[in-house]
Amino acid sequence: MSTQQTPIGAGTFVGRAWNPEVAGPSVVVVRDGHVIDITSRAVPTVRDLLERDDAAAYAAEAEGPVLAPLHALLSAGIGSLSKDTPHLLAPNDLQAVKACGVTFARSMIERVIEERAAGNPDLAQKVREKVTAIIGDSLRDLRAGSPAAEKVKDALIEEGIWSQYLEVGIGPDAEVFSKAQVLSSVGHVADVGLHPISKWNNPEPEIVLAVNSRGVVQGATLGNDVNLRDVEGRSALLLGKAKDNNASCSIGPFIRLFDASYNIDDVRNAELTLRVEGEDGFVLDGRSSMKEISRDPLDLVAQTIGRHHQYPDGFMLFMGTLFAPTEDRDVPGQGFTHKVGDIVTIANDRLGALTNRVRLSTECPPWTFGVSHLMRNLAVRHLI
Structure with missing residues (x-):
């Protein structure tokens, strides 16, 4: 199944893409309808780019070869990702992946x-x-x-x-938890996973902040904080089991860096749309509005990083969602739950769209490229 091409407008968009020529990830920037590889010793990772005070200016001017046309990566067929061809990855790499719950x-x-x-x-x-x-x-x-x-x-x-x-x-204290392990997030047109024990679950469309080690928000992107309602509902102590599973965290397609055209106020006013399309013909449309969040984004950042907790590689912060589906899908009174094969698209007019297919976490491609693999790959490429 292919996805509709989603236009990316003006702005500074950066991320990561699989580069088959080096058998590893490249740091990329969107420019003139192309995805440009700007990986270098100065920015071997997205983490290193976000640590720069001039991140947006650097990305806008950095030179490098064309990796692929933008439309080709955005409109790639779901289920067609291969290590033999370039494709988008989650735009974060060494950052911790954190999430805030119950913010709406x-x-x-x-x-x-x-x-x-x-x-x-x-x-x-x-x-x-x-x-x-x-x-x-x-x-x-x-x-x-x-x-x-x-x-x-x-x-x-x-x-x-x-x-x-x-x-x-x-109350005064926000819920902040670890959503996924470093490098385990999946990107645009990848499969997202449901733990097979769950029978009641849903997508969670969210804005995700890209924060560096100094607590500076450098940009924003989209995310799907896949939610297992029955597992977490049985006990809040099962939050880790409900949230952190193979392919259960989707981020992308790119991080839009803060510059003259986009800043934290755009995040505060962001409107997100959600569409779920099932193989059974079922369609669910939803929305989430950052205008209705009960905690300011910068307050959530301050509750995550500080003297009480450091993140030397920065972090990605899911900020919660207004979306909570109650529409019945099959059985009256049971509300919505996913079915394997659902296509989920989360979109925002300033950030693009993130599309994924729902499968069981046990059937999604296993996570095999960890921090040690990234370090070895960068070393072979003489980038570290």
């Missing part, structure tokens, strides 16, 4: 429902009606950690509806 009121309510239903989709609708009757939309405009949020917290405790998800949703 609507999705926060759904997490409460998952917990109350103990991961059972049959019970979700009944719990949803009860929780909504108590909470309603009263949380939508609350600023997390504010005095007003504290009052809502006290009221919910009195109602017996308090939850750990509400604590991180409106």
Whole structure:
């Protein structure tokens, strides 16, 4: 199956692509409809590019050979990726991959429902009606950690509806967890994986910040924080099992670096669209608006990095999603869940589109190219 070509507009777009000539990844920049290989001793990795104070200016001027036409990489057929041909990889490499949860009121309510239903989709609708009757939309405009949020917290405790998800949703401390291992994220038109134990799951369309070791946000991209609702719903202690599996983290297609044309305010105002297309003809359209996030993106960065925690190679930060699907797919009252073969496209008019196919994590290509392989590859190419 092929994907529709997604145009990339003006701006500084960087990332990574598999380069079969060197049997490894290249740092690339989009320029004049082509993907240019700018890998060098100065920037052997995207991590090194993001460490530069002049990252956008450097990328805009760096010279290198054409790796492939942009349209060829963006419109590549899903399932056609091969080490014999150039293709896009996740645009991050040595960065830690972190994620923030429960940062939007609507999705926060759904997490409460998952917990109350103990991961059972049959019970979700009944719990949803009860929780909504108590909470309603009263949380939508609350600023997390504010005095007003504290009052809502006290009221919910009195109602017996308090939850750990509400604590991180409106309390002073954000939920920040490790989403994926370094170099394990997949990119555009790759398969994304569901752990085979999950029967209730969904995509999570998110903006992902690219942050360097000094805590400076250098740009943004798109991500799919694949979510296993039943696994996490059974117990929050299963978060690692629910979130970190083979191919369960998708990022791309490129990082748009901050420059005169794009900055953090564009992130704050970003609107994301989501489309799920099933082999059974099912189509689901959704959205997520960063305007409705309850914590500012820079606050989430500050809660992740600081004197309490350093990231010498920087990190990628998923910032959560407003999207929480309740539309029934098959069985009335059970809501949405993925089926193998679903095509998921997450898009934003300033960042492009990220498309992936859903499979079981046990059936996705295994992750075999780790940090040791990257270091050896760069050494052979005399880049380190």
